[in-house]
Amino acid sequence: xxxxxxxxxxxxxxxxxxxxxxxxxxxxxxxxxxxxxxxxxxxxxxxxxxxxxxxxxxxxxxxxxxxxxxxxxxxxxxxxxxxxxxxxxxxxxxxxxxxxxxxxxxxxxxxxxxxxxxxxxxxxxxxxxxxxxxxxxxxxxxxxxxxxxxxxxxxxxxxxxxxxxxxxxxxxxxxxxxxxxxxxxxxxxxxxxxxxxxxxxxxxxxxxxxxxxxxxxxxxxxxxxxxxxxxxxxxxxxxxxxxxxxxxxxxxxxxxxxxxxxxxxxxxxxxxxxxxxxxxxxxxxxxxxxxxxxxxxxxxxxxxxxxxxxxxxxxxxxxxxxxxxxxxxxxxxxxxxxxxxxxxxxxxxxxxxxxxxxxxxxxxxxxxxxxxx
Amino acid sequence: xxxxxxxxxxxxxxxxxxxxxxxxxxxxxxxxxxxxxxxxxxxxxxxxxxxxxxxxxxxxxxxxxxxxxxxxxxxxxxxxxxxxxxxxxxxxxxxxxxxxxxxxxxxxxxxxxxxxxxxxxxxxxxxxxxxxxxxxxxxxxxxxxxxxxxxxxxxxxxxxxxxxxxxxxxxxxxxxxxxxxxxxxxxxxxxxxxxxxxxxxxxxxxxxxxxxxxxxxxxxxxxxxxxxxxxxxxxxxxxxxxxxxxxxxxxxxxxxxxxxxxxxxxxxxxxxxxxxxxxxxxxxxxxxxxxxxxxxxxxxxxxxxxxxxxxxxxxxxxxxxxxxxxxxxx
Numbered sequence: 001x002x003x004x005x006x007x008x009x010x011x012x013x014x015x016x017x018x019x020x021x022x023x024x025x026x027x028x029x030x031x032x033x034x035x036x037x038x039x040x041x042x043x044x045x046x047x048x049x050x051x052x053x054x055x056x057x058x059x060x061x062x063x064x065x066x067x068x069x070x071x072x073x074x075x076x077x078x079x080x081x082x083x084x085x086x087x088x089x090x091x092x093x094x095x096x097x098x099x100x101x102x103x104x105x106x107x108x109x110x111x112x113x114x115x116x117x118x119x120x121x122x123x124x125x126x127x128x129x130x131x132x133x134x135x136x137x138x139x140x141x142x143x144x145x146x147x148x149x150x151x152x153x154x155x156x157x158x159x160x161x162x163x164x165x166x167x168x169x170x171x172x173x174x175x176x177x178x179x180x181x182x183x184x185x186x187x188x189x190x191x192x193x194x195x196x197x198x199x200x201x202x203x204x205x206x207x208x209x210x211x212x213x214x215x216x217x218x219x220x221x222x223x224x225x226x227x228x229x230x231x232x233x234x235x236x237x238x239x240x241x242x243x244x245x246x247x248x249x250x251x252x253x254x255x256x257x258x259x260x261x262x263x264x265x266x267x268x269x270x271x272x273x274x275x276x277x278x279x280x281x282x283x284x285x286x287x288x289x290x291x292x293x294x295x296x297x298x299x300x301x302x303x304x305x306x307x308x309x310x311x312x313x314x315x316x317x318x319x320x321x322x323x324x325x326x327x328x329x330x331x332x333x334x335x336x337x338x339x340x341x342x343x344x345x346x347x348x349x350x351x352x353x354x355x356x357x358x359x360x361x362x363x364x365x366x367x368x369x370x371x372x373x
Numbered sequence: 374x375x376x377x378x379x380x381x382x383x384x385x386x387x388x389x390x391x392x393x394x395x396x397x398x399x400x401x402x403x404x405x406x407x408x409x410x411x412x413x414x415x416x417x418x419x420x421x422x423x424x425x426x427x428x429x430x431x432x433x434x435x436x437x438x439x440x441x442x443x444x445x446x447x448x449x450x451x452x453x454x455x456x457x458x459x460x461x462x463x464x465x466x467x468x469x470x471x472x473x474x475x476x477x478x479x480x481x482x483x484x485x486x487x488x489x490x491x492x493x494x495x496x497x498x499x500x501x502x503x504x505x506x507x508x509x510x511x512x513x514x515x516x517x518x519x520x521x522x523x524x525x526x527x528x529x530x531x532x533x534x535x536x537x538x539x540x541x542x543x544x545x546x547x548x549x550x551x552x553x554x555x556x557x558x559x560x561x562x563x564x565x566x567x568x569x570x571x572x573x574x575x576x577x578x579x580x581x582x583x584x585x586x587x588x589x590x591x592x593x594x595x596x597x598x599x600x601x602x603x604x605x606x607x608x609x610x611x612x613x614x615x616x617x618x619x620x621x622x623x624x625x626x627x628x629x630x631x632x633x634x635x636x637x638x639x640x641x642x643x644x645x646x647x648x649x650x651x652x653x654x655x656x657x658x659x660x661x662x663x664x665x666x667x668x669x670x671x672x673x674x675x676x677x678x679x680x681x682x683x684x685x686x687x688x689x690x691x692x693x694x695x696x697x698x699x700x701x702x703x
Contacts, residue, residue, distance in 0.1 A: 356516065
C-alpha cells in the first residue's frame with residue numbers, strides 16, 4: 001500500500017509510531033501477498049452472491065428435456081475478424097446405433113451475445129423486480145442458449161445454477177459462523193474470564209464435543225428434519241446443526257485471548273480506576289483481540305462450507321429446489337453419469353477455490369492480528 | 374502418569390455417555406415412535422394392528438413411560454448387546470451391521486497410521502531443507518490436501534480411474550471375494566484394496582500435520598542448543614533427530630488426538646463415494662428409510678469405537694512423549 005512510497009526512513013518511523021492498531025494490522029496483512037489475492041477472490045465470490053441472478057443466463061430451475069446433457073460451449077468473440085461475440089446454435093444429431101440425441105455446434109447458425117439482455121424475471125437484492133441479465137442472447141428459442149458449463153440431465157444450465165448456488169453455499173457459512181461465534185465468545189469468554197470450576201467444565205465439554213465423529217452425528221440430526229419443512233426452515237436447521245459442533249475452535253481462541261489479556265497492565269489499570277467488568281471487556285479487551293477473532297472466523301468459514309456441501313452431497317442437507325454446491329455435486333455422484341457428462345464436476349472448482357482462499361486469508365489475518373510480533 | 378490416565382479414562386466415559394444421549398435423541402427425533410413405524414410397516418404388508426395391541430406393544434417397549442426412564446431402559450438393553458431390530462431388513466441390528474463396523478475401523482486406523490507416516494518424514498524434511506524444491510512440492514501438496522475435501526478427491530479419483538484407466542477404483546474386495554467367508558486370501562485381498570481409500574482419507578490430515586511439524590521444527594532448529602550440538606561435531610542426522618525433532622513432536626502429538634474422530638467422520642462420506650462395504654452406505658440408507666434403531670446403533674457404536682481409538686492413540690503417544698507421561702508428577 002502507501003507504505004512502500006514513503007521516501008525517508010525517519011518519516012517511515014514516524015508513521016509507524018503514529019499508526020493506529022488497525023493501520024498496523026492492515027500494513028502487516030498487505031505484506032502477505034497470497035492473503036491479499038485471497039481477499040480479492042473472496043470479495044469476488046461475495047459479489048457473485050449479491051448479483052447471482054443478474055449474472056445467471058438462464059433460469060436455474062427451468063427444466064427442458066430437449067436440453068439434457070449439452071456439453072460446455074464457449075463464446076466466440078470474433079466473427080470474420082470483426083468484434084461480434086456470438087455462440088453457435090446447436091444441431092441435434094441422432095446416434096444411428098443408440099438412438100440417443102446428441103448436440104453438436106452448428107457453425108452456420110450464429111447467435112449474437114449481447115450485454116444487459118432481458119431474461120427470466122427475478123428481484124434484484126430481493127427487492128427490485130427486473131429481468132435484466134449481464135449477458136445472454138436475445139430471444140433464445142428451443143435449445144438455443146449459452147451453455148458455458150453445459151447442462152445437467154434435466155436440461156438446466158450448469159453455469160447459472162453454479163452462480164445461484166454460490167448464494168446459499170456462501171451465506172450458510174456466514175450464518176453458521178455467526179451462530180458459532182455467539183456460542184464461542186459466550187462460552188470461551190466465560191471460561192477465560194472466570195476460570196476455576198467453570199473453566200474446567202467448559203474445557204471438558206469442548207474436549208467431549210471434539211472427540212465425537214461429526215459427520216455421522218450431523219447425518220443423524222439432519223435426517224430427522226421433517227420432510228414437510230420449507231427450504232428456509234431446513235436452511236436454518238442445517239446451519240444450527242453445523243454450528244453446534246464448530247463453536248469449539250472459536251471458544252478456544254477467545255478463551256486463550258482472555259487468559260492472556262487478563263494479566264495485562266492496561267486491564268489491571270482499568271480495574272483499579274474502577275471501570276465496570278462490562279466496560280473493561282468491551283472497551284479495553286475486545287479491541288485488542290478482535291483481529292484474532294476475525295482470523296479464527298475466516299478459518300472456520302471454509303469448514304462450514306465443506307460441511308454443508310458434504311451433507312447436501314449425501315442428500316441429507318438442503319433439498320432441491322434449493323440450489324447449493326453440494327446439491328450440484330450430488331448429480332456428479334454416479335461414475336457412469338460422470339463419464340458421459342464430465343462437466344458436472346465443475347461444481348467442485350468453486351468449492352476448492354473458496355476453501356483455499358479462506359485458508360490463505362485466515363493465515364494472513366492470523367499473522368496480521370499481532371502487528372507488533 | 375496415573376492421574377493423566379485416570380483423567381483420560383473419565384473423559385472417555387463421559388464422552389460415551391454424551392454420545393449415547395445424542396443417539397437416543399436421534400432415535401427419538403422423527404415424529405411417531407417405534408410402534409407407529411412398525412404398524413405402518415405391517416400395513417404395507419396388508420395386516421393390521423388393533424389399537425389395543427398397539428397400546429400393549431407400547432407398554433412392552435416402555436414407550437408409555439417418561440423419557441428418562443425410556444433412555445435408561447434403552448441403555449440397559451444396549452449394554453446387554455441388544456440393539457433392537459432393523460425395520461428395513463427385519464433382522465437384529467447387530468446382524469445387519471456385521472463386519473461393516475470392523476471394516477470402517479480398519480480403513481480409519483490404516484488412514485491414521487498412514488497420516489503419521491506421511492506427515493512425520495515430510496514435515497521434518499521440509500523444515501530441514503526449508504525453501505528447497507522438495508519443500509515447495511510438499512507445501513503445494515499440503516495446500517491441495519487442505520483444499521480438496523476428501524469426498525471430492527474420491528470422486529475425482531473415481532472419475533479418472535474410470536475414464537482413463539477403465540478400472541473401478543471402488544470397493545474393499547475383488548468381486549469374487551466380496552461374499553466369500555473370511556480367509557487368508559480374503560484378508561490379503563482387503564490389504565490390497567485398503568491403501569487407496571486410506572490415502573484419500575489421510576491426505577487432508579497429513580497436510581495439516583506437515584504444516585504443524587514444519588513450523589515447530591523450524592522454531593526448534595533456530596535455538597542455540599542445536600548450534601551447540603553441531604559445534605560438538607555430532608553428525609547432522611543425529612543432531613536433528615535426537616533433539617529438535619523430539620522437542621517439536623509435542624504440538625504434533627496433541628493435534629493428533631483429534632485426528633481419529635476426523636478420519637472416522639471422513640470415512641463415512643468417502644465410503645459412500647467409493648462404494649466401500651463400511652457402515653457409511655448403511656447409515657445413509659437407514660437414515661433415508663428412517664430405520665432409526667439401525668441408524669442410532671451405527672452412530673452409537675461409531676462414536677464409542679472412536680472414543681476407544683482416540684484413547685488408544687493417546688496412550689500410544691504418551692508412550693512416545695515423555696512430557697505427557699511425566700505430567701502431574703512435578
